[in-house]
Amino acid sequence: MAFGDSLLGLARPRLRIGVTGLSRSGKTVFTTALIQNLIEGAKLPVLKAASEGRIARVRLVPQPDPQVPRFPYEAHRAAMNGRDRRWPESTRRIAELRVEIDYERAAGWFKGPATLTLDIVDYPGEWLLxxxxxxxxxxxxxxxxxxxxxxxxxxxxxxxxxxxxxxxxxxxxxxxxxxxxxxxxxxxxxxxxxxxxxxxxxxxxxxxxxxxxxxxxxxxxxxxxxxxxxxxxxxxxxxxxxxxxxxxxxxxxxxPFFRDHFARLDRQIVLVDVLAALDAGAPALADLETALGQALAAFSVGRNSWLSSLFAPRIERVLFAATKADHIHHSSHDRLAAVMSHLVGRAMGRAQGAGARVEAMALAAVRATHEVRIKQGREELPAIAGVPEAGEEIDGQVFDGVTEAAIFPGDLPERPEAIFDPKAHWQVRAPRFRPPLVEPDAGGRSKPPPQIRLDRALEFLIGDRLA
Incomplete structure (x- = not known):
């Protein structure tokens, strides 16, 4: 790298984040929500630069790679808004979007205004495996x-x-x-x-x-x-x-995918529908564990092979996120995160040994439910409520896409090791809910939908670059 390029990198640092997910994990929704929350200045208390008031402006800029399609953020955002709101179609190809974040450095030699260029690379989980x-x-x-x-x-x-x-x-x-x-x-x-x-x-x-x-x-x-x-x-x-x-x-x-895209990433988030695997039972969980092992192996590809001298991965941080945390009560979120950590298991250690920092968490990029309590006999149970999509069925009731329903989603295991107990079955009742209806603010401006721990994911992925 030339000295001039190094100075340019100090003045306008750049970070490339890969976003991918295993089947039906909500990858497109995550990418859309991440961008919307940044651009529209949502409250993100765990993202320190935001909570400290150091983010001045976030904006979209032209997609720089002429060979990669632009991520259709505006179309996906529009799909999730309004009375006819719906989840966007999943993406089946690579797409990219560039965001610039103007912020104030917190301290140090370079204290003062700065700009972080964020390249978000959205690609199918199949390509990672x-x-x-x-x-x-x-x-x-x-x-x-x-x-x-x-x-x-x-x-x-x-x-x-x-x-x-x-x-x-x-x-x-x-x-x-x-x-x-x-x-x-x-x-x-x-x-x-x-x-x-x-x-x-x-x-x-x-x-x-x-x-x-x-x-x-x-x-x-x-x-x-x-x-x-x-x-x-x-x-x-x-x-x-x-x-x-x-x-x-x-x-x-x-x-070519490894060389042209994956090896150029700095950070990576892998989204996983752990709740669906728990509901499907031990065989699905075993398949998921195998897939996660394959995913982690990808972060070591090139370091000990003929690829290493040319394009070894430079990924510094990997986040495995169990999605759809809004489908369970908040009292079970820690258990969901523990199951995610357990599934990644020994593969996490391999990636850490290869130089990547790995974390696991539970989140919902868009929160489609709110929490209630329901009575079952004499007992009150922690439950969730939302609007199931038209045609969804719960306890024999078929929903019309308008009526709200409250359900007890079930319990997650206290010990994550118990998920592979052949005698146990962890039924998680998680119907497909519609996106939440978000009304404009008093000034008529649109607001991002509610989320669960999206700010924590952002702090892990980009927080150190906004310090």
Whole structure:
């Protein structure tokens, strides 16, 4: 880096934050709410620069990367407002938005006005999990995929693919039509997994279900084969062709994302719908734990591999956030955060050892409920109330999207280790609520929706850069 660039970095520091999430975790909502709370000057007491009155102005500036779509903040914000409010559609590609924060430095040699440039990079969680493929070969990936498909809770979704797998001869000729057919059946299996309402994690390769302009390309036309322990893919065979395509996927899809985007991030937040996993039971929790391990492995990719000399990740902080904290009473928030920490488990230690500071917490970027107490017999229970989306059903009652409902969401385990107890089932009644109706202030200006611990997430992600 040139000396002039260093001085420019001191005068106008820049921070790149990656935002991603596992299936249905509310990634688009989080990114939209984060930007809205900053721009509209919401009360963010845990973000010290805000609570101390040192943030002067926050503004959007033109998206600088001509090859990356701009995150459609205005459209998503509008979707969540007004009488016809709805949650925005999830994003299935990378998008970026640049925000500039004018603030007053608190102390030190450089005390005085400053500007922090914040680049927010929103990308699918599938792409993060794909990074784990860099450290795998075709044989190990195939073995893992086949073993996962044979697990009892996946057998229904995998039935057609497992039947097709038995017909494929790894040592057979490298037939293009056979490769296409095998790939199509495998992709159908992945689509069934994703469509399962209890699914909380995804199975790589992520681009199989969001191919974009690579649809039909050889890099996306392969599938696992049942190789066995002693069979190595040989050139001139179907297994050899599949192995070549697997390496092409890493070369054409995974490595460019790692090099051009992931390796340039400074901070990262990974959003997780832990409540859905708890409600789905032990198999879903095990899948989620595996996915989180793959996610953490991504933060070490490049440090001990051939990639390290060129583009090792520089990520300094990683936040794992259990979302939808508004779906439970505040008395259970610490338990939800403890479950999140437990699920990340030993993988957190690996990332910390690689130089990243890792934290876990529970939050709701948009709070769609408020707290009430309901009577059940002679007992009063802590409950939540909100407007379920039209068609949602609770205890046989189908809601119209207008009527508010109060529910007791259930209890979370006192000890996070108990989530894997095969005899226990942690039912969390969490219907899909509509976004809250937020009325303008007395001056007719719009206000950000209520949130839970979004300010704490911001303090972890950017607070030190606003000191």
């Amino acid at each position: 794909d990074l784990a493929l860099i450290g795998q070969d075709y044989k190990s990936w195939s073995a893992q995929a086949v073993a996962d498909a044979r697990k009892p809770h996946r057998r229904a979704a995998a039935e057609a693919w497992l039947a097709d797998l038995e017909k494929r001869d790894p040592g057979g000729p490298p037939d293009e039509l056979a490769a296409e057919a095998a790939s199509d059946v495998f992709k159908d299996y992945l689509a069934r997994l994703r469509a399962d309402p209890e699914a909380v994690a995804v199975t790589p390769p992520g681009r199989f279900l969001m191919p974009g302009d690579l649809e039909g390309s050889p890099a996306l036309t392969f599938a696992p084969l049942d190789l066995g322990h002693d069979h190595e893919p040989q050139p001139g065979t179907l297994a050899g062709l599949m192995a070549e395509r697997f390496e092409a996927y890493k070369r054409v899809v995974v490595t």
